[in-house]
Amino acid sequence: MVTSAPLFSVRHELDTSPEAFGELRDSSSCLDQPEVLRARLAEDGYLFVPGFFNRDLIQAARGSVTDRLAAEGALDPAFPTIEGMGRPDKPLGFRGDLAKNNAAVERVVYGPELLGFYEKLFGEPVRHFDHTWFRAISRGQGTPPHCDLVYMSRGTHQLLTCWIPYGEVPLEVGGLILLEGSHRKQDRLRSYLEVDVDLYCENQPKQVEKVVAKGGWSHPGWLTYNPTVLRERLGGRWLTATNWQPGDFLTFPMTMVHASLDNQTNRVRLSSDTRYQRASQPADPRWIGADPAGHGPRAKQGMIC
Numbered sequence: 001m002v003t004s005a006p007l008f009s010v011r012h013e014l015d016t017s018p019e020a021f022g023e024l025r026d027s028s029s030c031l032d033q034p035e036v037l038r039a040r041l042a043e044d045g046y047l048f049v050p051g052f053f054n055r056d057l058i059q060a061a062r063g064s065v066t067d068r069l070a071a072e073g074a075l076d077p078a079f080p081t082i083e084g085m086g087r088p089d090k091p092l093g094f095r096g097d098l099a100k101n102n103a104a105v106e107r108v109v110y111g112p113e114l115l116g117f118y119e120k121l122f123g124e125p126v127r128h129f130d131h132t133w134f135r136a137i138s139r140g141q142g143t144p145p146h147c148d149l150v151y152m153s154r155g156t157h158q159l160l161t162c163w164i165p166y167g168e169v170p171l172e173v174g175g176l177i178l179l180e181g182s183h184r185k186q187d188r189l190r191s192y193l194e195v196d197v198d199l200y201c202e203n204q205p206k207q208v209e210k211v212v213a214k215g216g217w218s219h220p221g222w223l224t225y226n227p228t229v230l231r232e233r234l235g236g237r238w239l240t241a242t243n244w245q246p247g248d249f250l251t252f253p254m255t256m257v258h259a260s261l262d263n264q265t266n267r268v269r270l271s272s273d274t275r276y277q278r279a280s281q282p283a284d285p286r287w288i289g290a291d292p293a294g295h296g297p298r299a300k301q302g303m304i305c
């Protein structure tokens with residue numbers, strides 16, 4: 001992929017030569033062929049569907065979020081609110097609250113279009129997790145490489161993440177990146193994929209202190225803080241879209257290694273990530289119900305190590 005400026009992930013400059021960096025395959029022309037979608041998901045480890053949602057739905061959800069951010073004084077008042085221009089003195093980050101009681105975001109992530117897509121893909125009734133992850137990523141921020149399994153493995157592992165940008169996300173604003181072929185490298189990632197960040201060792205006082213007393217995690221969840229070295233070791237290219245548009249989505253399984261580019265601008269990167277599975281399979285109890293436990297105290301489980 002040809003890029004004009006250097007790109008970073010977790011402050012590491014990425015090699016953007018064609019051997020190391022590339023574009024996601026577009027599956028928007030296969031929406032009516034679930035068997036093609038299933039084959040691509042198995043082969044590529046993701047489905048990228050540009051232009052799936054009506055842009056107006058996404059813009060409405062964006063507006064609901066930028067209004068909330070403006071109301072808390074997190075946006076630069078010199079720009080229209082919908083631009084979502086952040087203030088250097090108010091860094092944002094993971095902001096699940098922005099999706100709470102937010103009908104416009106729920107309309108997108110749990111509306112008939114996306115649930116219909118997953119129903120066709122799984123070939124049977126589906127359910128989603130009730131918890132909605134939402135991010136407002138400011139300048140200098142980005143997400144380190146990880147697999148989602150370490151956060152949500154207590155139900156079926158046949159679970160898909162859906163990443164949705166709310167607004168355009170050019171490369172320098174920092175969209176999601178996937179490590180090509182990493183979903184097929186479970187053997188090499190085995191000890192990492194066995195992690196459950198809410199499990200702790202009851203017989204290790206340091207872990208009890210960190211997890212039970214302080215509500216922390218037994219493992220940071222990240223696979224590494226160095227996307228460059230990871231790619232050199234595991235192989236494949238970092239894949240992304242050159243200019244995410246409102247209406248696009250990307251879906252991938254629990255064992256796919258992903259991260260994000262760092263935001264190099266003052267425009268806040270707004271995105272949700274939500275989860276979908278067969279309704280007939282067990283769901284991780286941390287993420288379902290009216291008031292999901294999440295990674296909170298009710299989710300912590302001790303074991304003898």
Ligand SMILES: O=C(O)CCC(=O)C(=O)O
Nearest residue numbers: 135143161163260271273
């Ligand atoms: O949006 C991001 O920076 C990370 C998203 C993510 O990890 C996910 O969609 O599972």
Ligand SMILES: [Fe+2]
Nearest residue numbers: 146147148258
């Ligand atoms: Fe993730």
